[in-house]
Amino acid sequence: MGQLERHLNSIKSTHKTPNKRVLIVNCYFPEMRESIKRSNEVPDTAAPVLLAGFFNPETCDVVLYNEVNSGFIEIYQPALLQWPDIIVLTGLTAAFDRLLHVTAYAKSYNSSVIVAAGGHAVRSLPQYARQFFDYLCLGDVEEIEGVIAESMGQQYVAEVFTPRYDLAYWMRQLGYVESSRNCNFRCDFCSLTATGLPYSAQPVDYLERQLDALGKRFAVVFNDNQLVGDGNKTFDQRIAPVKARIDAGQFQHWFGFVTDTFFWDDTNIQKARQNGCISLFVGVESFADQVWLDKVNKSQNAKRNQVDLITRCLDEGILFKYGLVFDPTERTTAQMYQEMDIICDTPEVPIPLFTFTATPYPGTPMFKQRLENKQILPNTNMRDLESSTLCVEPMQPIDEVVDFIKTGKNFRNYRSKVYRHQIEFMRRYRHSLDWKQKIYANLNVAAILFPRAFSSPLSFSKKARPRTHISTTERLDDIYTPCLPVAAEYRHYFEPTVLVDAGREINPLLQADVLDRVTQSQPLEVLASSSA
Template sequence: MTSTRRPRVMIVNAYVDPWRSAAPMKLFIPRAMAPYYLAGRLEGARVDLKIHDECFHGALLTPKTFHWPDLVILTGLTAAFDRARQLAAYFRNANAEVAVAIGGPIARALPELCGKVFDHVLQGDVEDLDPFIEGVLGEDYLASDPAPRFDLAGWSFGLGFVETTRNCNFACAFCSLTGERRAYQSYSSEEIARQLDAQKRFQMLMVLDNNFYGNSRADFERRTELLGERWRRGDFLGWGALVTGDFFKNPDNLAKAAANGCKALFSGVESLDPEVLRSYNKRHSLASDPKTLASLCADHGILFDYGMMVDFGQQTIAEVDAQIDAILASPEAPLPALLSLTIPILGTPHFADSASAGRLMPHLRLADLDGQKLVEWPKEPLDTVVPYLKNLLQFRGRKLALTRHAIRHAWSRRAAFDVSQSLISLIGPLVRYGGGVRIGSPRQMLQSWREPRRTFCAMTDGLSAAYRPMMRMEERFMPEFEPLLLTDGEGRLRQGLLKEESQAHARRSSRILFDSPGSPA
């Protein structure tokens, strides 16, 4: 690096916005916390450190920023691989001596391609950053008491964050965790306490776990009671977490959570069609009816939220329409917090099945896998599915019904919820589906204005404005602004990706199922 000043380290969460906006998305919950956990592995007094999350802060478009760091650590979801390449090119174009590392889902899904683009490829968890720091900067730059740098995150609308477990004990076919084949792990009580102590005063705690319930009820109770102790002593007003469908099979679980300050639960219902759930290997959600689960949670003063995915390869427009109408007609059933298409994420069983069955569209780009456009052939004609999808994701033609439902749902829960829960149940759906304008810097707003109009179909959707360099670049960096293509003109997986996918298949085939797919003991 340099002997005359402290090394400058920048950690960036690369993000591709499916709504084609470069402006910040401040209201997206939960925030990406990986950069702040990574930052905690560095000795803060010995480095100059900056963090940029392209979801929360908006697209990184400030030219002088690219000249600043000596070391860049990139992370992000798999679909952001192209964006990570672009950012690496910008940093290298500005400073030929900069070192660029990539970690997280991108590095695990595409290790060989990443090895050709980035200087360092980090495939492990946050602790695995330590040998990298020691090798690049030196042993003195390792944090003596590692803790997430929540102090660098700024205000998050009164939310605090904690992670009590890693990964998941189920193997849903569409989930990137299934493709990564990593065991479900719990944090010690000391580590959880260290995370809670690392942040300033906040009102509500968001548990970041992929599955807070897990495979051991005793461990679930330990972690729940730990959070309850903090809640009872007044550290925060309540907490929320994500649980799998098997959590609700034991009514004592809700009572335990509520008695320890739980105010909100999210569960991946995903589909109201049992056959679709079975095709996803998601049998633990077969009994996850949103109306029933919302009522069970409300009986304990807990707000229930869920995600819902639409799969036009298995469902007709009429079937999807009937399900949405049924939810709108029932004030007791909340609208989904997340509504998207099923994403064939690279490296997952769903992607492998879709590729082998010829369901992937031709000339498909990795960045197309954003859940907001068709990337797989539907069972009905495109010219009927695409217009319907466009209206569905934006609730066009249903705005009045959406507003009416939000009011009726909040009113139906008035006796069970406190003021903040009632406001969330009322305003949440209107913010998610009502539309709105996001405000960013002049550069961010200009890039958003330049974005081509979305078509909601991968075969016709134009490239994002991000693929046009925003400044003069050396010719050698121009290939980094070409999209990574997954399929050829016939919809077959491109030769360059076959090796990556075969390796992912080998990882899945040798996967040890550490946990039973049934209810935890």
């Protein structure tokens, strides 16, 4: 019996009938468009843990459900949809329709259940989303306090914020924390740019509460989008508590997300290593295309030699992880294969963790430009806004681009080169990396060569059906057909949210969100929808 099942049985056995029942769900669509569980996904979500910390444990029974790790809730835990008094939903942009599905199921069972939705999914379409949910949380996790107080009463708000890592069954040896929010850069293709929320380092006591609640773990992962977005103003203050706990034996290491600018000063690398950092992730995006980096407002990545920065990091004993971006409207597959050749021929740099196909997220400069130029493909849905589906008109034959998305981005035709490269890479850094880092480096290679086997090892029994990988013709997931009873007034929640129609025009229902809205630069208030 898993941790989630044990917790559910514990709640049933205590019969706390006066308590409010709270279900917090991280909604998710797997890229392969099948019902699978990505049990080894790294990094994973921390939002449900933080949200749960604002509910009073004396007056609320709280259950967390993570669809990344556990699969679609209506398939694997359908009884949960009948259970809660309030549901809190979160998810990434492409998961917008999943929030609607879960809401429809829960409302069909109990029309009085309160549904609050937040995260990138609703931030991307705040006006459109009002009609579906009782409350929208368009800013940070603290906004849930207002929802709790207004919808249920102040007695259900926690007196002291305490993250509920005890309910996060998907977190095992790694514990995810946040010490800052948003990013100080505004890359044209990034969903963070669409929100317009400013970078902010959080108070140290907020981090301390998370570390206290984590208990003993192998390592802490700073789930910050950019760990040093304010330069070094607060970096020392935020890593000091983690280092103190490493010294005390609570953790062994920490991981984090930074940008190229972090490596411009060698003392940053040395400081990170001395304070327990074992690995850093950076959005390299491209080794060879400085023109494209300038176009997408990521010129900071072109100011220093990438190979030199990576080598310095690894020589100091920190494992370097990164991703590439393929923008088919500006870059050809030949350029991407050139990037892969450069990597395979350069043992000083590791193999990337992934290659992300640039996606026109609503609200981003990339979306605006592609829409104005009629470059977003006909019949593109919100569901298609993930890295395995082509959503834009490429600058070369579509077949070549789709072939790269299906095979090239996972180095399918480079396997022998990757194996040789990895041998040389391990030899090059045999003295600077310890045995744990060498294991991680090899696991990273396995993750990009065999993504399904690595992140979803139990999914081999499910045969993947054919896909076109083109938004205009791509099939919908089976779960767009309800598998549980749905009341008539909620059946339209299962219609896909169309972003661009057959004529490449924006869906009129979304115009207020993606064309008329002004980019937000201030935190957004909690908004009660008209359906509340």
